[in-house]
Amino acid sequence: MRDPIHIAGHEIKAGEQVSFDVPIVDLSTRTPMTMPVQVIHGAEDGPRLFVSAAIHGDEINGIEVVQRLMADRRLANIRGTLIAVPIVNVFGFVSQSRYLPDRRDLNRSFPGSARGSLAARLAHLFLTEIVANSTHGIDLHTGAIHRTNYPQIRANLDQPETDKLARAFGAKVVINSGFREGSLRESAAKWRVPVLVYEAGEALRHDEPSIEIGVQGVYNVMDALGMLSGVGKGGTADPLIARSSSWVRAPQSGVLRDPVSLGATVGKGDALGYVADPFGTGRSKVKSRGDGMVIGLTYLPLVYEGDALFHLVQSSGEQVDAEELDVPTADPDEEWEDHDQALTYG
Numbered sequence: 001m002r003d004p005i006h007i008a009g010h011e012i013k014a015g016e017q018v019s020f021d022v023p024i025v026d027l028s029t030r031t032p033m034t035m036p037v038q039v040i041h042g043a044e045d046g047p048r049l050f051v052s053a054a055i056h057g058d059e060i061n062g063i064e065v066v067q068r069l070m071a072d073r074r075l076a077n078i079r080g081t082l083i084a085v086p087i088v089n090v091f092g093f094v095s096q097s098r099y100l101p102d103r104r105d106l107n108r109s110f111p112g113s114a115r116g117s118l119a120a121r122l123a124h125l126f127l128t129e130i131v132a133n134s135t136h137g138i139d140l141h142t143g144a145i146h147r148t149n150y151p152q153i154r155a156n157l158d159q160p161e162t163d164k165l166a167r168a169f170g171a172k173v174v175i176n177s178g179f180r181e182g183s184l185r186e187s188a189a190k191w192r193v194p195v196l197v198y199e200a201g202e203a204l205r206h207d208e209p210s211i212e213i214g215v216q217g218v219y220n221v222m223d224a225l226g227m228l229s230g231v232g233k234g235g236t237a238d239p240l241i242a243r244s245s246s247w248v249r250a251p252q253s254g255v256l257r258d259p260v261s262l263g264a265t266v267g268k269g270d271a272l273g274y275v276a277d278p279f280g281t282g283r284s285k286v287k288s289r290g291d292g293m294v295i296g297l298t299y300l301p302l303v304y305e306g307d308a309l310f311h312l313v314q315s316s317g318e319q320v321d322a323e324e325l326d327v328p329t330a331d332p333d334e335e336w337e338d339h340d341q342a343l344t345y346g
Helices: 061-070 073-077 090-094 118-129 160-169 184-190 208-224 332-336
Strands: 005-007 010-012 016-023 034-041 044-053 079-085 136-141 147-155 173-176 195-202 240-242 244-249 254-257 271-276 284-287 292-298 308-314
Touching (some): 034 090, 044 208, 147 160, 160 173, 160 195
Parallel strands (some): 136 195, 173 240
Antiparallel strands (some): 147 195, 292 308
């Protein structure tokens, strides 16, 4: 029998499936706050995979992915270990917020500190108790509120093991993305734990196709790792490998009408939508700056001039700067200076 695994003071023996709560920080009312964890420690040696959701508290698709995954009785026969954390940012989850009570973004707070802010302490706890006990990871996300993402994997494809798992997941879009400073993925990489980030759907909404792809994607990765055979579907034969990224902004304030569909393929100059005033007059065309695929868009039709409306990727280039994947706040003239023909920032 293999050795037991120890997480946050809990010993899980080989062949056991255990659920427990990891203490975080009490509320100001003295109410304890805990992070739920479920571990399946297989009887046979193998990889140790963590699957986490709700690092941003309002991103709930991933919670449903974890729930469906852990309800599968076949997992009792896995080789290796599965560590499931359905809600990392429990503070944001109960308040339906992306952030922690101190308004910090947990996914910008790694590696954290045991003596730091609330965000730093939670990041440190997750890193030392979950990541430290893992060999691989999958972190589940959605778009921000009023924004939706086409199902996609974000990973550093320059690392062979990560590249293999990213393709095995089965998403139709795989973005070769660098590391964002302060992110879980960056800190895990320093611990030699490759992590895939799965992005799909919108905050505070369940999206059934995104959930189904997420569940099957985890199975595909487990199959590729040799943890559980017969559950994978072989991934996507020819995913789009995206290596550059851009955002298209509103040319004027007004109401966005006739937006293109998520996942649409567009060419330079194509209409992504139209922005008009409340009377439907003074209509402006929102044009694509180049060829690409729409992997993100706003669901809120009320826009201001300069708002980022559509997120496009294309296969040319080398690697997307992770900061470009977030909704940009920089001046658009600076972003596109001398790059009118490109889909990537300078």
